[in-house]
Amino acid sequence: MQLVTFCGSAGERSANQALLDVIDRVAVDRGWTVVAAGDLDGIPMFDPAVGEDAAPRAVTMLRNSFETADAVVFAIPEYGGGAAGWAKNALDWMVGSGSLHDRIAAVVCAGTTGGPNAVGQIARTLAWQGAHVVAALGVAAPVTKRDDRGRIIDESTLGSLTEIVGFLSEASEDEVRRRELTTETLGRLGIPLSDRTRA
Numbered sequence: 542m543q544l545v546t547f548c549g550s551a552g553e554r555s556a557n558q559a560l561l562d563v564i565d566r567v568a569v570d571r572g573w574t575v576v577a578a579g580d581l582d583g584i585p586m587f588d589p590a591v592g593e594d595a596a597p598r599a600v601t602m603l604r605n606s607f608e609t610a611d612a613v614v615f616a617i618p619e620y621g622g623g624a625a626g627w628a629k630n631a632l633d634w635m636v637g638s639g640s641l642h643d644r645i646a647a648v649v650c651a652g653t654t655g656g657p658n659a660v661g662q663i664a665r666t667l668a669w670q671g672a673h674v675v676a677a678l679g680v681a682a683p684v685t686k687r688d689d690r691g692r693i694i695d696e697s698t699l700g701s702l703t704e705i706v707g708f709l710s711e712a713s714e715d716e717v718r719r720r721e722l723t724t725e726t727l728g729r730l731g732i733p734l735s736d737r738t739r740a
C-alpha cells in the first residue's frame with residue numbers, strides 16, 4: 542500500500558509534520574510505502590487558463606503523487622480561522638485533472654484550537670473533488686503534546702493517529718467500510734454527502 546503525505550506547513554518545527562511523522566511510522570510498521578507529496582514549494586498560484594498539458598512541473602508532480610497513491614493524508618495548519626491558503630491553492634490545481642478522484646484520504650490539523658475550520662475546508666474540497674474522506678482529526682494545543690525534540694508524545698493523540706492508519710487500511714480493503722467511514726466523517730464535519738464528487 543502506498544501512502545502519500547501532504548504537509549501544508551512550511552514551518553521548520555511544524556506540529557503538522559509531527560502528526561505526519563507518527564502516521565508515517567505506524568504505516569511503515571505495517572509494511573506500507575510512505576512518500577511525501579512532490580515539490581510543494583514550487584506550486585504557483587492556480588490559473589484555470591493553464592491547460593492540463595502546460596501545467597507547471599511541480600503541479601504535475603503533485604498530480605502524479607496523488608494518482609499513484611492508495612491513500613493520502615493531509616496535515617494542514619489553520620491560519621486566521623481557515624485552512625492555510627497555500628494548501629488550498631495546491632488542491633485547486635487538482636480539480637481539472639481529477640487527481641483526487643476516488644482517492645482515500647484523511648485530514649489532520651495541529652493548531653491552537655485543533656483547527657476545525659482547516660479540517661472542514663480541506664475535507665470539503667477533497668469531497669468535492671471525489672475523494673473518500675474516511676478520517677479527520679484536530680489536535681489542539683500541540684505544544685503540550687510534544688517532547689523537546691518536537692515529537693508527539695501524548696498517548697491519546699498517538700492512539701488517534703494510529704487509528705487513522707487503521708481506517709485508511711480498512712477503507713482500502715473494503716468498499717462498504719469505506720462508505721461507512723466517509724459517511725461518518727463527513728457527517729461529523731457537517732459536510733452533506735451530496736457535496737461529494739462535484740468536480
Ligand SMILES: Cc1cc2nc3c(=O)[nH]c(=O)nc-3n(C[C@H](O)[C@H](O)[C@H](O)COP(=O)(O)O)c2cc1C
Nearest residue numbers: 550552555556557618619620621622652653654656
Ligand atoms: C498567523 C497565524 C494565524 C493563526 N491562526 C490560527 C487559527 O485560526 N486557528 C488555530 O487553531 N491556530 C492558529 N494559529 C496557530 C497555528 O495553528 C499553530 O502555530 C500551528 O502550530 C501551525 O502549524 P505548524 O506548526 O505545522 O506550522 C495561527 C498561527 C499564526 C502564525
